[in-house]
Amino acid sequence: MNPVNNPFTPGAGTPPPELAGRETVLQDADNAIKRTLNNKIAKSQIMLGLRGVGKTVLLNKIYQIAEDLGTFAAIFEASSSQTLPETMTQPLYRLLLKLDRSRKTENDIKRVFGLLGQFARLFKVKIGEFEVGIDPGILTGDLALDLGDLFVLIGEAAKSRHTAVIILIDEVQYLEEDDLAALILAMHRISQKQLPILLFGAGLPQLAKLAGDAKSYAERLFDYITIDKLDNISSALALERPVLRENVKFEPEAVGKIIEETEGYPYFIQLWGSLVWDIAKASPITINDVVRATEKSVAMLDSGFFRIRYERLTERQQDYAKAMARAGKLPVSSAEVAEIMGITVRQAAPIRDEVMKKGMAYSPGRGLISFSVPKFEDYLRRNFIKV
Template sequence: MESFVNPFRPGAGQPPPYLAGREHEKIDFEKLLRQSPILKNLILTGLRGVGKTVLLESLKPIALQNGWFWAGNDLSEAASISESSLSTRIIADIATLVSSFTIGETEIKRIGFTATSETVEVKLSFIMLMSLHNNTPGLESDKLKRVLEFVWDVVKTKVKGIVLAYDEAQILKDKAADKQYPLSLLLEVIQYLQKKEIPYLLVLTGLPTLFPNLVEARTYAERMFNITTLDRLSEEESREAILKPIETEGCPVTFTEHGIAEILKYSSGYPYFIQFFCKEAFDAILQQIKVGIENPSVTIPEMVNKLDTDFYSGRWSRVTDRQRDLLIIISKLANANSEFTNKEIAYKSVQLNNEFKSAHINNSLLKLIEAGLVYKNRRSKYSFAVPLLADYILRQENENR
């Protein structure tokens, strides 16, 4: 018992001990790897906490087992600020895979009375690829196309294709005011390569704002991707995520049926919340066992307070008082945790004697979208970008009464 490590991992992007409920998505990805030529790429989207990053990482070994290279990274503001910075990010990721490939030899001559020369292999290094990029004439897209074509010509006898996989891709946007179009660049380059039947497969994960950004950048983007929207796990899948990790030999902790039911209730099937509650419950039970308590118990509502602090409070602290008023009104809608409209918000505000005009609601929602709390979906309705945010808001309101 002393050496048994808590198997649950609620950290951002941390792989759980058992990945429940994502077999269908893995099968679909394997089908994409079998395309010839590549006609469809992949988008994994969903709210925070549904396991997008974890699923993305689980696809990597599938690609490798099928004979593909896998290059990728988390997209950052720095990598997406301009076309050239995105190109540099992609080239750097590719270079880590291909730097051992030799593309020729060069002779280095020594200077001096006893001059000698040395033959050195030329590798497909980051420096070499950036030199090729910089010396290619034309636009930034022409430079990146040339580099990726060159890479494929070198490695094509060794692999079936190259997956370019990027997480947090919702931050990738065109910036017309700055005359920078990194998202359009990425789509244009991938479409160009695939038209030439060069097997680069693009996999992007991000919040639900990702796909609208793609379509806004290039209308043909809708035809380039299969979209997989990750949702909460079913009750059966949630039970597996709870129980499988503690079925290992020697595990000193068990969960009662009542405890499992409480975790199911408060997690609502969201993988991050399942990991969070299970980790907290596991630690609490283990400590009680160590001090000799025969029937250890935990209360999930106490853990909810810790979840509020760890997961929600940072986001809540960044909104203004008037935005909080609007969010409280939204949270009292019957459909607050699914989809809602401007009209529904306005009507509810009148009912609650805290009236918001339609124009004010629109402006506030735009600011909340920028803050990452709300997003507008393809049906022109709004949803919370953070799972079960309405429940948290109502808890905060009750505490402040």
């Protein structure tokens, strides 16, 4: 079929042609933003899910909802190479500019700009071009306290303008423990003062435990929302609706086969959809087209998506990952992985922690480990493990 009309969008954070199966998540986000706007208590929300399930897409969508509802939103991504002040200062600055309709003539806004300037200086953020105003000099250099002060001032400025501020943070699992603790503490202060700031975070499943370790009350402060792979009905919608808009159909068996191969993981659905579209000669798309697309998809994943992630691991981390894949069905116990590697549990523990810190694995239960990249074990088995 003509690749120009291909509706599918395999990628990172790229909006899918059909955002299937996420109605409840979006409705909950919409409700929470509206409650915040109406001075009602709403809990911040943390979305947890494996790689490629659609967390970034959801955050972007919630950003859009927030702006459409007339609130002011800032969105950014945490990374392992930057501190929280480094990642958040610029987005907060842009947010303040939006909030500041009268261009720094009002005292409360002047103070927030001043505080942000001091914040940036204290935490050694290169602030580049922007001008942040007079230094009010009330910060301490302790991120946990200062971020709270900054949030309180921003919250008060939003409240007096009868609006709300929505902060969206992606890849939250990459924050260092102290930064994560500071963020949680700042949100805690906001919720105690009932100021209109709402946080939406997204990250890998281990984030729930990281947040709990950083601050034990995190679980009461946030609603944790699991973003799962799509069920069969949503998977079918994600495939059928976009092609139907191009006047193309799938044979029912073809859809079934894609669901079987992708297990309903959104990124894989987009990839299979995109390749089968290019392969099929005409409508309807058949199961044979899917068989050919599967071969191509797997080859592409093995040389790209999976390989890049594999190569980010050091040799001993790769050995750990391969031992996990050898174990059979995942999740597997850390003890079993150590046994397969022929080392003690104590020797294996730091390697396991590194693999988790890199965002490749997570613990779905006490003493257990699994990959945070769906079907990664199949890749390892195909390419490295002889049977």
